[in-house]
Amino acid sequence: MADGAPLVEIKVRDDGPYKVTGPVRLVDPDGGTWEVPPGESIVLCRCGASQTKPFCDRSHREAGFSSCERAPS
Numbered sequence: 575m576a577d578g579a580p581l582v583e584i585k586v587r588d589d590g591p592y593k594v595t596g597p598v599r600l601v602d603p604d605g606g607t608w609e610v611p612p613g614e615s616i617v618l619c620r621c622g623a624s625q626t627k628p629f630c631d632r633s634h635r636e637a638g639f640s641s642c643e644r645a646p647s
């Protein structure tokens with residue numbers, strides 16, 4: 575990056591969550607925060623079935639979630 579700040583990576587997993595590699599700060603509606611240090615990751619639910627939202631708990635497997643879209647280039 576131009577300013578030398580570490581790059582945040584968001585990786586889309588086929589039929590699964592978003593894997594977010596920090597450094598990043600996740601803030602919930604009540605102001606609760608999760609600090610993700612550089613190089614560490616969290617996985618965020620995108621199927622809607624997780625019991626631990628916003629995090630993935632692998633419920634996407636039982637839910638039969640299917641999504642293999644690719645970002646347009």
Ligand code: FES
Pocket residue numbers: 590591592618619620621622623624629630631632633634635
């Ligand atoms: S993407 Fe894994 S539980 Fe929703």
